Amino acid sequence: MFGRDENVVPLDADRRRLAWVYLSRVVQGPxxxxxxxxxxxxxxxxxxxxxECALPESLRRPTEKRRETDCAQADLDLVTHLGGRVITPDDPEWPAWRLLALSRLDPGRDADAAPPLVLWARGPLSLLEATEQAIAVVGARCSSGYGERVTGEIVGDLVDRHWTIVSGAAFGIDGTAHRTALACGGTTVAVLACGVxxxxxxxxxxxxxEIADTGLVISEYPPASPAHKHHFLARNRLVAALADGVLVVEAGLRSGARxxxxxxxxxxxxxxxxxGPVxxxxxxGCHRMIREGEALLVTKAEEVLAEAGPLRLPLPTPTPLTPEESTIYEALPKSGSHQPTDLATRxxxxxxxxxxxxxxxELAGLIACDSSGWHRIEGDPR
Incomplete structure (x- = not known):
């Protein structure tokens, strides 16, 4: 994961920014x-x-199409003309902790398992502050009156509690979520699969x-980039990463929300x-995700926040494990992994x-999380 480098000197800042922007244009996506x-x-x-194409074999093909096109300064000038900006991992508003988990995924399993190189943005808010507590709301493009009503009620209640709404600006549920947040005077972030x-x-x-006037419109794709089908699947990882939880309101069997x-x-x-109605x-799609354990059933904002709201237990100290910590540690396998719901049952x-x-x-260095769940790390559990 790229973190903010506190040792970057001002004279090097422009070179680094141009380098980030150049590479963003070369690969266009994760x-x-x-x-x-x-x-x-x-x-x-x-x-x-x-x-210079002084690269390992794994990088030659992804970079060969656009490596000779260096329009970094032109991209920066264009986004500035639009009233926008580029956010790099060197910038204070880079949401490093939000994006950390993307760098820990296995790219062999998910081709898009990488943090964005940069994020292009339009809007007055700091991305870091805007996503400090956020819920992603996604769903069917061909939404029903029922879905739009439920979305409006839940989003309205979340905004009243000062939660940011993150979505993809698509037709249907996405659009309803954004519009409700705006109408309630809340903060909303739209993540695009094309240039801002x-x-x-x-x-x-x-x-x-309207979102850019009071909230944020962001994308990892450079200005003027058109939307392609695979961009939407890659975009979805950012919608999930920038929020504390993902809420789906209506989804067909083959919905992108899944x-x-x-x-x-x-x-x-x-x-x-x-x-929804049977x-x-x-x-x-919602019913299938609930039935197969991919998503928890919720019906109102209070239930959303019960699952995605802030953790209330204190951080661990170098003291013996509490009874709850010890019980959970002992329930984790030495090989394989468990999801939180499995641990609750055990x-x-x-x-x-x-x-x-x-x-x-995890902060105590006793357990770790991979793509299938949580597992022990070999060592003394104190």
Whole structure:
């Protein structure tokens, strides 16, 4: 994961910014191999290696199409002209902790398992502050009156509690979530699968302008980049990563919302779904995710926050484990992994206690999380 480098001197800041922007244009989206190279040699040296094609085999094909196109300064000038900016891992508003989990996923399992190189943004708010407590709300593009009503009620209540609403600005539930947040005077963040200068869908031009006036419109794709099908699947990981949990209101059997739920589960975020009428095709995906344990059933904002709200247990100290910590540690396998719901069944402890205690044990260096759940780390549990 790229973290903010406090030792970057002002004279190097422009070089680093241009390097980030150049690489963003070259790969246009997540590229685990490039992320690994930057982690090893730094962004300026990685940009030089890409320009000169002094690269390992894994990076030659992803960079060959655009490595000779260096329009970094033109991209910066364009986004500035639009009243926007680029946010890099060197900037104070970079949401490092939100994006940390993306760098810990296995790129062999998920080709898009990498943090964004940069985020292009339009809007007056700090991305770090805007996503300090946030819920992602996604769902069917062909939403029903029922789905839009439920979305409005839940989002309105979340905004009243000062939660930011993150979504993808699509038709249907996404648009309803954004509009409700705006109408209630709340904060909303739209994550696009194209450049921030290209409203998508085009009919949401006015909506995106309103979001940019008071909230944020962001994308990992450079200005003027069109939306492609695979961009939406990659975009979904950012929707999940920038929020404390993902709420699905209406989803068909093949809904893209299920892909966002997949990312939420991989990133350790709660996945939540609202049930609908059993006869409604627009809720079949929600019912399937609930039935198969991919998402928890919720019906109101209080239930959303019970799962995705802030943890209330204190951080661990170098003292013996508490009874709850010891019980959860002993229930974790030495091989394989368990989800929080499995641990709640095994230990008899409430699920909120499980969710609060797992990060504390991880910070103590006793357990770790992978794509399938939580597991022990070999060592003395104190």
């Amino acid at each position: 590229c685990p191999a490039l992320s690994a190279l930057i982690e090893q040699v730094g962004v300026v040296e990685a940009a030089r290696a890409v320009r 200068d290209r409203p998508y869908p085009a009919q949401h031009d006015r909506l995106l302008s 892909n966002t739920v997949k990312w939420a589960r991989r990133l350790g975020r709660p996945a939540l779904a609202v049930p 006869t409604a095709a627009s809720s079949v 230990t008899g402890l409430p699920l909120p206690t499980i969710r609060a205690t797992l990060p504390a044990l």
